[in-house]
Amino acid sequence: MNVAExxxxxEKVDAQLHEAKDLLNEFKDHAKEKLAESEIGATAHxxxxxxxxxxxxxxxxxxxxxxxxxxxxx
Numbered sequence: 001m002n003v004a005e006x007x008x009x010x011e012k013v014d015a016q017l018h019e020a021k022d023l024l025n026e027f028k029d030h031a032k033e034k035l036a037e038s039e040i041g042a043t044a045h046x047x048x049x050x051x052x053x054x055x056x057x058x059x060x061x062x063x064x065x066x067x068x069x070x071x072x073x074x
Contacts, residue, residue, distance in 0.1 A: 001009075
């Protein structure tokens with residue numbers, strides 16, 4: 001191998017390395033987007049579950065004094 005062939009090989013390897021790094025960065029960016037989407041979805045799901053639980057929770061019974069007043073009003 002002469003110097004020109006070595007330089008050409010070096011440039012070829014550098015270009016491949018650059019492409020690989022770009023591809024890796026694309027994968028990382030895509031993964032970050034998906035993670036953010038899943039976190040937003042999970043948060044929305046938890047909020048919805050909390051709303052459902054709040055709506056389905058038994059309501060406190062009125063006190064005996066209040067029910068006594070109601071009976072006397074009738």
